[in-house]
Ligand code: CO
Ligand code: CO
């Protein structure tokens with residue numbers, strides 16, 4: 001969220017990643033060999049089924065550790081729950097989350113719950129990474145290729161689900177995608193060695209691409225025909241009431257630095273769509289991009305080449321064609 005960017009900039013020689021570069025998580029060096037990654041995420045339900053919601057919330061919270069190149073190890077529950085609701089609902093949410101944590105090799109070691117009018121659930125996650133293998137927002141270089149590891153459009157689908165305009169069957173590919181860990185993608189990126197990485201969440205593809213561009217001091221060319229969209233999202237976004245409100249705020253925030261040419265309206269809106277548990281946006285040196293694609297595919301991840309990095313130039317940051 002925007003407010004985080006107004007946090008004071010704390011200085012410490014072992015704080016390797018703080019708030020300055022709008023990265024996904026903080027990274028703190030423990031030794032020459034080991035750094036700790038710290039992050040948290042929580043939100044209200046985006047699907048009706050509590051078990052599925054727990055899975056999505058966990059995959060989403062774990063994702064920031066993967067985006068930094070790390071492996072999650074410890075997790076704690078963050079729970080807001082109304083006293084009128086059956087406790088079995090909460091048990092299902094936590095069961096879904098637990099199953100994802102087990103898949104990730106992370107341990108659930110505690111947490112905190114409060115009474116609230118609306119359900120909210122998430123996790124604080126601690127992970128580890130070798131200090132030399134951290135993937136931040138700030139090292140994308142001209143000549144890099146931009147690779148995205150999940151389709152786009154989950155925000156529109158979540159808002160259509162909430163309004164009852166789509167059922168969970170038609171939304172299934174988006175739901176499966178939101179439940180999927182970014183672990184395989186992060187492992188492939190780690191093996192190949194990439195320059196920058198972030199996960200695509202609330203600011204949408206363009207917003208997170210903008211964070212990479214600004215933090216790295218480069219410009220990005222996004223080729224919208226390369227981006228994969230959920231088919232249901234391409235249909236649903238045409239109806240104004242299915243558009244999450246943050247599409248408009250993301251647009252207001254981004255458009256002064258973004259030039260679009262020949263992009264149709266549905267695609268433009270979806271490039272600004274806030275994602276839940278979105279994929280990794282990876283900036284990899286051109287000559288290593290084929291190897292990255294191959295390693296992603298070998299792990300069952302379907303990558304898309306969505307653009308490339310060019311030297312910084314005045315007047316714009318991102319060009320979308
Ligand atoms: Co993130
Ligand atoms: Co980010």
Ligand code: CO
Nearest residue numbers: 024040041064
């Ligand atoms: Co996050």
